[in-house]
Amino acid sequence: MGKIVRRLDKLNVKTLRKRAQAAERELFNLGITFTVYSDANAIDRILPFDVVPRILSKKDWETIDSGVRQRVAAINLFLHDVYHDQKILKDGVVPKDLVLGNANYCKRMAGVDLPGGTYVHICGTDIVRGTDGRFKVLEDNARTPSGVSYVIENRHLMLRTFPDLMDKIGIRRVSDYGLRLHQALAQVAPVGVDEGDAQVVLLSPGVFNSAYFEHVFLAREMGVPLVEGRDLIVQDDQVFMKTTGGVERVHVIYRRIDDAFLDPKAFRKDSMLGVPGIFAAYAKGNVTLANAVGTGIADDKAVYAYMPRIIRYYLDEDAILENVETHICREPEGLAYTLQNLSKLVVKPVGESGGYGVLIGPRSNAASLEKRHKELLANPKNYIAQPMVNLSVCPTLTPSGLDPRHVDLRPFAVTGRSTWVLPGGLTRVALTKGSLIVNSSQGGGTKDTWVLDK
Amino acid sequence: MTNSLLARFAENIFWLARYMERAENLARIIDIAETHARDEAGGQDWKAVLEMNSDVKRFTEMHGEIAPGNVIYFYLLNRDNPNSIVSSVTYARENARSLRHLISTEMWSHLNVFQTWLTGLRRRDVTAKKLAGICGRIKQECQAHTGITEGTLYQDQGACFYWIGKSVERLDQATRLIDIGYRQSLLLGPDRDKDSHWNALLRFASGYQAYRRTHRVNMRPAEVVRFLAFDGNFPRSLLTSVETAQRHVRRLEDGFGIESGREALGILDEIRSRFLETDIQAVLDTDLHGYLDEIQRRLQDCTVALGKRCFGHLE
Numbered sequence: 001m002g003k004i005v006r007r008l009d010k011l012n013v014k015t016l017r018k019r020a021q022a023a024e025r026e027l028f029n030l031g032i033t034f035t036v037y038s039d040a041n042a043i044d045r046i047l048p049f050d051v052v053p054r055i056l057s058k059k060d061w062e063t064i065d066s067g068v069r070q071r072v073a074a075i076n077l078f079l080h081d082v083y084h085d086q087k088i089l090k091d092g093v094v095p096k097d098l099v100l101g102n103a104n105y106c107k108r109m110a111g112v113d114l115p116g117g118t119y120v121h122i123c124g125t126d127i128v129r130g131t132d133g134r135f136k137v138l139e140d141n142a143r144t145p146s147g148v149s150y151v152i153e154n155r156h157l158m159l160r161t162f163p164d165l166m167d168k169i170g171i172r173r174v175s176d177y178g179l180r181l182h183q184a185l186a187q188v189a190p191v192g193v194d195e196g197d198a199q200v201v202l203l204s205p206g207v208f209n210s211a212y213f214e215h216v217f218l219a220r221e222m223g224v225p226l227v228e229g230r231d232l233i234v235q236d237d238q239v240f241m242k243t244t245g246g247v248e249r250v251h252v253i254y255r256r257i258d259d260a261f262l263d264p265k266a267f268r269k270d271s272m273l274g275v276p277g278i279f280a281a282y283a284k285g286n287v288t289l290a291n292a293v294g295t296g297i298a299d300d301k302a303v304y305a306y307m308p309r310i311i312r313y314y315l316d317e318d319a320i321l322e323n324v325e326t327h328i329c330r331e332p333e334g335l336a337y338t339l340q341n342l343s344k345l346v347v348k349p350v351g352e353s354g355g356y357g358v359l360i361g362p363r364s365n366a367a368s369l370e371k372r373h374k375e376l377l378a379n380p381k382n383y384i385a386q387p388m389v390n391l392s393v394c395p396t397l398t399p400s401g402l403d404p405r406h407v408d409l410r411p412f413a414v415t416g417r418s419t420w421v422l423p424g425g426l427t428r429v430a431l432t433k434g435s436l437i438v439n440s441s442q443g444g445g446t447k448d449t450w451v452l453d454k
Numbered sequence: 455m456t457n458s459l460l461a462r463f464a465e466n467i468f469w470l471a472r473y474m475e476r477a478e479n480l481a482r483i484i485d486i487a488e489t490h491a492r493d494e495a496g497g498q499d500w501k502a503v504l505e506m507n508s509d510v511k512r513f514t515e516m517h518g519e520i521a522p523g524n525v526i527y528f529y530l531l532n533r534d535n536p537n538s539i540v541s542s543v544t545y546a547r548e549n550a551r552s553l554r555h556l557i558s559t560e561m562w563s564h565l566n567v568f569q570t571w572l573t574g575l576r577r578r579d580v581t582a583k584k585l586a587g588i589c590g591r592i593k594q595e596c597q598a599h600t601g602i603t604e605g606t607l608y609q610d611q612g613a614c615f616y617w618i619g620k621s622v623e624r625l626d627q628a629t630r631l632i633d634i635g636y637r638q639s640l641l642l643g644p645d646r647d648k649d650s651h652w653n654a655l656l657r658f659a660s661g662y663q664a665y666r667r668t669h670r671v672n673m674r675p676a677e678v679v680r681f682l683a684f685d686g687n688f689p690r691s692l693l694t695s696v697e698t699a700q701r702h703v704r705r706l707e708d709g710f711g712i713e714s715g716r717e718a719l720g721i722l723d724e725i726r727s728r729f730l731e732t733d734i735q736a737v738l739d740t741d742l743h744g745y746l747d748e749i750q751r752r753l754q755d756c757t758v759a760l761g762k763r764c765f766g767h768l769e
Contacts, residue, residue, distance in 0.1 A: 029566060230462070244464045244712050244765075245713070
């Protein structure tokens with residue numbers, strides 16, 4: 001660690017800026033961009049990249065790695081249970097109506113058996129570090145977590161622009177993510193399909209999706225076809241892709257399309273992105289979808305509050321990574337506490353993602369507090385409240401030199417028959433001074449994340 | 455593991471190659487047309503360029519009078535013109551964007567940078583003074599694209615469709631060039647003008663130096679046409695292009711067991727046989743336009759056959 005600090009110290013701000021510019025130009029030229037559509041124009045933007053790496057010690061990483069694996073194991077057991085015997089509901093550990101009455105609970109998944117019992121093949125766990133130095137889980141992303149392409153591309157970029165900084169430091173590699181993911185997906189191919197013969201594909205909504213670059217990246221790194229809904233057909237409850245030589249069977253689909261758009265026959269009828277009949281093929285066990293349908297119930301912000309209890313219930317262990325203290329506004333005491341302490345709390349709608357609709361009490365004016373107060377009374381079930389977490393900071397290159405900025409961390413866990421966590425993960429940084437919101441849609445950037453191997 | 459190719463990607467890569475080839479040919483033509491416009495014997499004929507691309511009607515609707523500045527803008531930078539260089543390169547990039555996980559990073563990155571540069575050009579950047587430089591750069595970027603492709607694209611069936619697309623487009627462009635070139639020559643007066651005309655035509659096709667090396671002093675129309683059409687050593691001739699296309703369609707079946715190219719191959723075989731049987735002087739004496747028109751029609755049939763059999767278009 002000391003070595004890195006000394007080396008960084010030798011690079012003055014001007015040099016850092018110059019290299020940062022070179023890095024950003026390279027990102028643009030390589031088309032590592034997301035596309036913003038305005039009127040008639042499509043503008044390619046890069047996700048802002050901060051060249052100062054975020055560093056995690058070996059010990060820090062061991063905590064995160066084991067904590068994430070524990071959490072993913074519990075989530076998969078929880079999902080299998082709620083779509084089968086529902087023991088956890090019968091035992092009263094999680095309120096029945098919280099799960100069964102939840103919009104993310106998918107009735108059609110009841111009784112569907114999945115290879116290996118794996119529901120969440122790719123999980124992104126958002127972790128923050130408090131001022132006490134402890135890591136806490138902010139939320140689980142068990143549907144289609146994105147951002148892993150930036151982890152790997154950021155590393156490649158750092159290797160090219162800061163070889164001097166990284167030389168002989170001993171940083172855990174991230175470049176085998178594609179291979180690991182492909183292996184994990186092949187492991188959960190339908191019954192009767194040999195792992196080595198499994199045809200895996202990546203299903204994307206297409207080039208107009210803002211995360212299209214990541215879809216390309218993942219297909220390329222895995223070496224599998226990048227398909228769209230129109231490339232697939234279902235015949236006799238089996239899924240095929242249309243190739244130059246005719247149709248060919250598909251066994252595993254890593255889909256980057258939300259449940260609702262997956263199959264116009266089973267879900268939203270107006271979906272142009274999906275594949276008619278794919279759910280029936282899935283329910284019969286003829287194709288594996290990653291992630292499974294109906295996983296949204298596990299990363300629901302209201303279910304999140306119960307996660308420590310869920311871990312204890314299935315694994316008989318304490319949670320290695322704590323939750324942030326959460327008040328559930330659907331419960332009278334949670335609502336009362338939230339209303340009384342509104343100006344001290346962060347209030348989040350349970351159904352949203354991307355940082356939308358979040359009220360940060362201590363930074364809000366009277367009018368927005370009053371507005372949220374009314375919203376809470378009108379629809380308490382829609383909200384949870386958490387204390388302000390004083391996010392940890394990292395040195396970041398800003399217009400006024402190196403300055404502390406708030407960061408979070410999203411490690412990616414890949415699960416086939418067992419779980420592997422990519423060392424590090426996506427560090428998102430709030431580039432605006434004092435801001436706590438790290439989402440790319442709201443002015444966040446990313447950093448390379450180094451896990452030291454000793 | 456299979457190495458099958460999605461029908462949609464086969465089509466994307468076929469068109470990626472076609473659009474890039476189209477852009478290169480157009481840059482070539484604009485460059486030479488402009489240069490020769492200032493030549494004492496040349497006589498500028500922008501209308502011929504419009505005719506070559508069957509664009510007269512669309513051009514007059516958009517720009518009115520056929521003035522050099524307008525034609526240059528129309529072909530280089532006008533994004534409302536689907537045949538302009540900027541449109542072709544943009545379509546090529548869109549196809550490449552769909553193909554990013556299949557093509558090499560170098561191919562994508564080069565095309566991405568090229569397209570960004572091209573879309574940044576304005577009317578003032580393509581004035582007569584700067585035009586040769588711009589066309590030269592476009593040509594070079596297209597050639598760089600071809601070179602990068604040759605050097606980095608994995609030679610599986612996707613690559614076959616790339617080279618099929620490229621040769622089909624070359625055939626298409628070369629038939630247009632010969633057709634309009636010959637037609638224009640008939641309208642010219644003295645022999646000196648004609649020489650300069652054939653000279654320009656050969657330069658359009660990058661064939662001037664090779665022709666000079668292999669032919670005597672006189673520019674005989676039948677010789678020039680024979681060279682552009684049937685010289686098997688000239689990389690842009692009709693014969694070379696059809697043979698390249700044939701080779702790659704055959705490779706689909708021999709190398710990858712893809713039988714869906716058979717109908718297209720039948721058409722290419724037929725086009726090639728016709729080339730070999732052609733008495734060029736006899737064609738020039740009767741109806742070159744009709745002859746080339748028929749080739750174009752068969753090329754269309756070939757593209758349609760690929761669409762139906764390989765790209766999954768509905769019958």
